[in-house]
């Protein structure tokens with residue numbers, strides 16, 4: 001039997017239980033340490049763990065592009081900011097979502113402040129990761145195609161983020177670089193991503209976190225999202 005080959009453990013993992021890891025892996029924006037370099041070994045370790053996630057037909061379609069060059073990070077962040085300004089002015093902006101509850105609205109405003117901060121500072125993250133998947137998104141191919149394409153990438157990306165948290169790193173899943181067709185194309189051109197066979201799924205900063213304590217977030221009660229037998 002072939003044993004999985006993991007690269008040597010990078011930095012010491014934090015002492016977190018599985019439940020703590022699952023409940024405290026947040027979208028980290030204001031607590032990214034922009035000044036501390038992230039060693040390549042730490043990223044490779046997270047990729048190794050992410051590769052244990054499931055993918056359609058066991059095809060391992062997920063790919064990561066790690067951007068560390070300052071000029072490229074700046075260019076990625078500029079595309080992000082252009083799309084973000086457009087988004088901020090739209091009714092769907094995170095700060096305009098009404099959750100019809102004082103506590104939830106207050107949390108929503110905090111998240112909006114955090115999202116605004118990331119838009120202004122994304123270029124400062126020592127690493128910007130672009131997660132991609134083999135396969136070309138075709139809007140007219142139906143829900144099964146979209147479910148397979150994005151469903152083969154999302155578990156691995158989230159596993160990467162959980163692994164990153166385990167090693168003291170923060171991430172925040174974003175899609176702003178794909179908000180408009182021109183942003184998607186500019187991002188792909190910048191990173192030389194072959195769009196005829198690869199789809200970009202998520203852009204996220206990777207940096208050590210300022211402090212390692214994070215709390216579970218306010219979320220709906222399980223019964224609010226659970227249906228039994230039929231919808």
Ligand SMILES: Cc1cc2nc3c(=O)[nH]c(=O)nc-3n(C[C@H](O)[C@H](O)[C@H](O)COP(=O)(O)O)c2cc1C
Pocket residue numbers: 025026027028111114115118172173174175176217
């Ligand atoms: C598909 C997807 C797209 C997202 N896009 C963005 C984004 O463009 N910018 C951003 O700041 N956060 C983005 N987020 C992060 C969400 O805002 C975040 O997961 C949510 O507010 C919950 O945050 P928490 O886990 O820290 O509580 C995205 C998350 C997902 C899953």
